[in-house]
Amino acid sequence: MPTRHFAAWYSIHRWTSLICTLSLLLLCVTGVPLILKEEIGTWTGTTVEPADMPGVATRASIDRMVADARARRPGDAVRYVSQSDDSPAWFVAMGKTVDAGVSTAVYKYDARTGEMINDIDQHGGVMQTIRHLHVDLFAGLPGTLFIGLMGVLFVASMVSGIVVYGVFMRGLPFGTVRRDRAPRVKWLDLHNLLGITAAAWLLVVGLTGAINTLALPMLSHWQSTDLAALVQQWRGAPADGEPAAGSAQRAMDTAREAAPGMEVSFIGYPGSLFATPHHYLVFMHGDTPLTSRLLEPVVVDAASGQLVARQPLPWYLTMVLLSQPLHFGDYGGMPLKVLWILLDLVAIGVLGSGVVLWWARGDALRTRARLLARQAGTRQEQPASR
Secondary structure, eight states: OOHHHHHHHHHHHHHHHHHHHHHHHHHHHHHHHHHTHHHHHHHHTOSOOOTTOOOGGGSOOHHHHHHHHHHHSTTSEEEEEEEOSSSSEEEEEEESSTTOSSOSEEEEEETTTOOEEEEEOSSOOHHHHHHHHHHTTTSHHHHHHHHHHHHHHHHHHHHHHHHHHHHHTTTSOTTOOOTTSOHHHHHHHHHHHHHHHTHHHHHHHHHHHHHHTTHHHHHHHHIIIIIHHHTGGGTTSOOOOSOOTTHHHHHHHHHHHHSTTOEEEEEEOTTSTTSBTTEEEEEEEOSSTTGGGOEEEEEEETTTOOEEEEOOOOHHHHHHHHHHHHHHTOSSHHHHHHHHHHHHHHHHHHHHHHHHHHHHHHHHHHHHHHHHHHHHHHHHHHHHHO
16 A cells, blocks of 8 residues: 555544544443343333233223323323333323423333333433433434434544554554553554454444434434325324324224234324324334334324324335444343443443553654754754853
């Protein structure tokens, strides 16, 4: 590789790494508890154990849970109802209005009995704080997009780092750490070794993380294009306000009949950001490791409970859904989670050693500058002494 090309790749690697390092360190640290969120929920008693779960036909009615949530916050509206991925439980999200962008409360219910388990703190709590730091830095969509930009820079850093490693380690055995050299050289070799060992995983996690940050803009685009076209005939009709009592359960039953062999993941209430003013949007998922990550929306008329349409999601939302398990490593049980945590620690080592190298390089440059200054001062004093 020509020297000028290597210098360009090295410059890309150095500056992209410096810009994204602090953000990536924060994401790596907060990522560990998010990988273990189900286990933490079990330890803290907020996860429903799935043992002896009755069949679908004997589950508690969603309407009972919704009625309880409304009684707890009579001035608020229901935004959506979602099913837990890891336990027999439902979440009921409330908002100041049905189309509010944030929830004022999220209640968790046992799917078998309909009893409330806990009120998920929307303004505090350790896990909620960790999640906000990881997802949006408490800055909403701008924070999420900023994290996405850091993810793109991290991918650029990894690609350029692989190129630099191939040139830098030419003639040396793979994984060489020159322990007999200066400390900075040893740190450099350790940084290279950790980075190249976990390069594939780092690229996957960085790329899927960047894709995940586009979920909300992509969902908004789908709502304003494909979904709007799907329910075009109701576009000019006046909104009916809150749906009639019992229609949420009816909408779910209709969706299950329309998509046999699939289960409900999420129900967007009419008028919310996840539906239209006249329809429930019931998102269904399959029961295999792959299809359980894919969603298929079923549109149900809010007033009659009749099926309106069933249509697969577009490719870009499918891409987001498939990227999520790859990012968090939560699709292969505890062994895969342990592997993800170990690789996360390796990533922290890569980022930390990069900071050490940058600081050591700066310290070396400062030392060199002081030495040159002293030498220049000595040369200026010598004629005067004569």
